[in-house]
Amino acid sequence: MKTLLTKFRSFDRPSQVLMVNQFSINVGFYMLMPYLAGYLAGPLGLAAWAVGLVLGMRNFSQQGLFLLGGTLADRLGYKPLIVAGCLLRVAGFVLLATVESLPAILLASAATGFAGALFNPAVRAYLAADAGPRRVEAFAVFNVFYQAGILLGPLIGLALTTLDFRVTSLVAATIFAALTIVQIWTLPAHRAEITATRTSVLDDWQVVMANRPFVLFALAMIGSYVLSFQIYLALPLQAAVVVGDNRSDTALVTSLFVVSGMVAIAGQFRITSWLSRRWGSGRSVVIGMAIMALAFLPLIAVPSPSTLGGWAAAGALILTAALLAVGTAAVFPFEMDTVVTLSGGKLVATHYGFYNTIVGVGILLGNLGTGAVFGILSAAHLGALIWAILTIVGAASVSALYLLDRSARLSSPPAENAVNKTDELLDGGSGSDRKVPS
Numbered sequence: 001m002k003t004l005l006t007k008f009r010s011f012d013r014p015s016q017v018l019m020v021n022q023f024s025i026n027v028g029f030y031m032l033m034p035y036l037a038g039y040l041a042g043p044l045g046l047a048a049w050a051v052g053l054v055l056g057m058r059n060f061s062q063q064g065l066f067l068l069g070g071t072l073a074d075r076l077g078y079k080p081l082i083v084a085g086c087l088l089r090v091a092g093f094v095l096l097a098t099v100e101s102l103p104a105i106l107l108a109s110a111a112t113g114f115a116g117a118l119f120n121p122a123v124r125a126y127l128a129a130d131a132g133p134r135r136v137e138a139f140a141v142f143n144v145f146y147q148a149g150i151l152l153g154p155l156i157g158l159a160l161t162t163l164d165f166r167v168t169s170l171v172a173a174t175i176f177a178a179l180t181i182v183q184i185w186t187l188p189a190h191r192a193e194i195t196a197t198r199t200s201v202l203d204d205w206q207v208v209m210a211n212r213p214f215v216l217f218a219l220a221m222i223g224s225y226v227l228s229f230q231i232y233l234a235l236p237l238q239a240a241v242v243v244g245d246n247r248s249d250t251a252l253v254t255s256l257f258v259v260s261g262m263v264a265i266a267g268q269f270r271i272t273s274w275l276s277r278r279w280g281s282g283r284s285v286v287i288g289m290a291i292m293a294l295a296f297l298p299l300i301a302v303p304s305p306s307t308l309g310g311w312a313a314a315g316a317l318i319l320t321a322a323l324l325a326v327g328t329a330a331v332f333p334f335e336m337d338t339v340v341t342l343s344g345g346k347l348v349a350t351h352y353g354f355y356n357t358i359v360g361v362g363i364l365l366g367n368l369g370t371g372a373v374f375g376i377l378s379a380a381h382l383g384a385l386i387w388a389i390l391t392i393v394g395a396a397s398v399s400a401l402y403l404l405d406r407s408a409r410l411s412s413p414p415a416e417n418a419v420n421k422t423d424e425l426l427d428g429g430s431g432s433d434r435k436v437p438s
Contacts, residue, residue, distance in 0.1 A: 003269055007141050014130045015138055017187050018123055019145045021082075021179055025119075026149025028175035031157030032093065032168050039165040040105070050102055054109045061113030062120075063360025069114075070121035070353020071201055078126035078349065079189050085119030086183065088112075089176040097169035120356065125349035128340045135340060136281065139333035140272040144265050151261030204347055208354045213409040214342040218355045220404060221285075221335065222362030223397025226370070227292045227390060228328045229363055231260055234370055234386065235321055241378065242305055242313045252314060256321040263325035271329050281334040281341065282410035286401045288330030293394025295323035296387035303383035320387075338410055366393075 008016060040046045040054060073081040088111050095108035131138035160168040209215060239252040275284040298316035305313040343351040370390070377385050404410050 004141070004144060007137065007269065011134070011138060011141070012130055013186070014188055015127055017183065018127050018130075019142050021183060021187075022123065022142060023145040023149040024175055024179050025086075026146055027153040027156065028089070028093075028172040028179075029116075030150050030153030031160065032096075032165075032172045034154050035157055035161045035165060035168065036096075039161075043165065044100055044105075046102065046105075054102075054105055057106050058109040058113040059360075059364070061110040062116040063113075063357060063364070065114055065117035066121060066356035066360065067205070067350070067353040069117035069119070070125070070349040070351070070356075071204060072118070073122035073125060073349035073353075074204070074347050075201075077189060078122040078129075079183065079187050081122040081349075082119045082126070082187070083180055083183050085115040085117075085122070086176045086180040088115035088118065090173045090180065093169045093173035093176065097166040097173070117353075121349040121352040124336060124339075124352050128336065128348060135337045136272065136276060136333045139336040140268050143329065143332045144268045147261050147264040147268075151258065151265070154257070204350055205354070207347060208350055211342065211344075211351075213404070214339070214351060214355075215358075216400075216404055217338060217342060217410060218358040220397055220400035221355075222359055222366070223393050223400075224289055224292060224328075224331055224335075225359045225363050226366030227295070227394050227397075228324060229367060230370065230390065231256060231321060231324060233367055234374055234390070235317060237374055237378075238299065238317055238383075241383070242310060242317060244305075252317070255318060259318055260321045260325040263322050264329045267326065268329045271326065272333050275330060275334070280411070281337045282401075282405035284334040285331055285338060285410070286398060286405055288327050288334070289394065289398045289401055290327075291330060292324055292327030293391055293398055295320050295327060296391045296394075298323075299387040300384050300391070303387065304381075342410070 008019065011019075037051050037055060040051045041048065046054070069081065069085075092108045092111035092115060095104060095111065099105060099108065127138055127142060128135050156171075157168050160171055235256055236253045239256065243252055275287065279287070298319045302308050302312050302316040307313065339351055339355055340348055370386075373389060374386050377383060401410075
């Protein structure tokens with residue numbers, strides 16, 4: 001904790017505000033979202049298809065609109081988009097607490113998702129700009145606050161939801177309302193400084209998509225997100241297999257999230273420091289991705305309680321969650337730094353938005369595939385194959401990232417060259433520059 005406070009205080013006020021804001025954003029979001037499906041299916045009595053539609057609408061309105069949110073942040077400024085996103089979350093959560101019809105709930109779900117699309121790219125671009133050469137360290141501290149919010153949010157939500165889910169929604173809305181006020185008063189304005197002729201949105205998107213090293217990096221990183229998101233899908237499903245049909249898996253699932261959060265919080269600085277001293281961002285991402293790919297080996301060895309017993313199966317599951325957390329902690333700061341590096345300091349929020357859109361589509365397809373494979377192979381008593389397939393997915397990402405790093409496509413010179421080639425699109429051949437002030 002002392003190390004966290006020391007590092008936190010070493011950053012300027014804007015970075016500090018963004019880190020605390022992200023903690024509060026995650027507390028407010030995760031105190032509500034894990035219990036939304038139960039509220040919709042239980043007290044509101046919605047059919048399973050309707051529950052899936054509501055949850056899908058939230059995910060689509062966020063992942064599908066990240067690019068738009070990033071583009072608006074580069075054009076209107078980072079602070080306005082952060083404030084607007086928090087305000088929209090307030091409206092969405094208040095609606096969830098007060099409406100019961102499916103159309104109104106869909107509107108509320110879309111609002112909460114679009115809110116994330118507005119402030120997520122803006123927050124990351126603002127933090128990168130404010131931290132400057134300390135980006136990796138800043139994103140390491142940011143991730144500690146991020147994970148702490150994920151850890152604390154569901155615990156608060158569990159206590160509130162025992163009273164009434166609507167109480168949870170209103171408390172979450174209150175948190176985001178307070179965040180909005182805090183950001184208006186304490187977060188300095190910061191935007192990309194436009195010195196070139198104003199370009200169209202399509203021109204900006206063309207610049208990003210023409211940045212070949214960046215697009216290849218985003219595609220290679222899909223595997224990282226598919227694997228890390230198994231803490232929400234495959235690992236809870238495996239927990240049900242471990243405890244059996246006649247017992248509750250709540251305690252085991254909770255332990256997965258607690259272990260994952262504690263590993264990230266306790267180990268983030270050590271992991272980042274160790275990798276920073278030995279390798280650059282590109283090689284560190286490769287190593288972190290390799291750890292994630294290897295994380296499923298314990299479950300390949302002990303795929304079910306029938307192999308070595310229930311305790312061994314539970315231990316293998318928890319070890320996998322811990323290794324995934326180590327790999328994610330290793331990847332995240334260097335991943336965020338690489339996005340900025342490959343953007344060349346131009347249209348940073350748009351690059352983050354496009355990046356999140358690509359990995360979001362990958363997560364959707366990966367989760368659909370994982371869910372289908374898990375059901376088929378579990379029924380056939382071939383559980384080890386599930387984890388072997390995920391390991392292969394991770395190995396493919398490791399290989400792709402290694403080739404990109406080895407060819408120097410993840411370092412600054414290639415990114416600068418890629419951006420220089422697209423300057424004509426931005427500047428109309430005038431040679432003027434678009435930059436982010438320090």
